[in-house]
Amino acid sequence: MHELPFSEACERNREPILEVLESLLPAEGCVLEIGSCTGQHVVFFAPAFPGLSWQPSDRPEYLPGLKARVSLQGTTAILPPLELDVLKTWPSRRYDAVYSANTAHIMGWPAVEAMFSGVGKVLRAGGVFCLYGPFRNRDGSMSESNKRFDRSLRERDPSMGIRDLVSLEKLAASTQLSFIARNLLPANNQLLVFERLSESQDD
Numbered sequence: 001m002h003e004l005p006f007s008e009a010c011e012r013n014r015e016p017i018l019e020v021l022e023s024l025l026p027a028e029g030c031v032l033e034i035g036s037c038t039g040q041h042v043v044f045f046a047p048a049f050p051g052l053s054w055q056p057s058d059r060p061e062y063l064p065g066l067k068a069r070v071s072l073q074g075t076t077a078i079l080p081p082l083e084l085d086v087l088k089t090w091p092s093r094r095y096d097a098v099y100s101a102n103t104a105h106i107m108g109w110p111a112v113e114a115m116f117s118g119v120g121k122v123l124r125a126g127g128v129f130c131l132y133g134p135f136r137n138r139d140g141s142m143s144e145s146n147k148r149f150d151r152s153l154r155e156r157d158p159s160m161g162i163r164d165l166v167s168l169e170k171l172a173a174s175t176q177l178s179f180i181a182r183n184l185l186p187a188n189n190q191l192l193v194f195e196r197l198s199e200s201q202d203d
């Protein structure tokens with residue numbers, strides 16, 4: 001059995017995130033999670049939504065740990081983890097919602113663009129894309145702790161960094177998604193909500 005990967009932050013943030021997701025996710029359907037990593041979020045969220053199935057996913061190197069967690073702690077509502085690198089091939093099916101946590105500041109900007117473009121294609125019309133993490137406010141400001149975090153990310157890899165809301169809003173508008181809300185969560189994190197435009201607004 002693969003040793004289970006573990007994130008302390010996931011344990012801390014899962015309850016406040018769940019509270020917000022409860023008001024956002026549909027009663028039925030399938031939710032795609034991008035960058036599931038340790039799988040701690042999906043195994044915690046799934047039992048709270050009896051009508052939903054969940055599709056965890058991540059890049060190949062994270063799949064053994066993710067699969068181990070899902071097989072040990074998952075429910076039948078969690079589908080076998082899928083290999084998904086947002087820069088590569090996306091699933092051909094549609095999802096009723098998409099969720100991703102702490103990915104936009106780890107991905108380089110081209111991958112963030114690819115994530116929004118892919119989500120715009122796989123999300124059904126009217127479905128929501130919930131993106132959790134630290135973000136820069138519209139006026140460019142952010143908390144001191146996020147400034148430090150941003151510096152440490154950029155030192156580690158210049159392509160990483162905390163993304164700003166204005167750029168994400170513009171990006172969403174170019175990819176069939178529309179920014180609809182942001183929820184302020186503990187530890188200076190936010191849950192941004194984007195909605196997939198209706199089919200009639202497709203080009």
Ligand SMILES: C[S@@+](CC[C@H](N)C(=O)[O-])C[C@H]1O[C@@H](n2cnc3c(N)ncnc32)[C@H](O)[C@@H]1O
Pocket residue numbers: 007010034035036037038058059062084085086087100101102103106107111
């Ligand atoms: C900091 S971890 C966050 C993991 C988990 N969602 C959480 O909140 O703890 C960043 C995640 O982004 C994923 N990621 C980075 N680049 C990616 C890409 N190009 N395609 C898909 N996932 C990517 C990583 O594989 C990793 O699972």
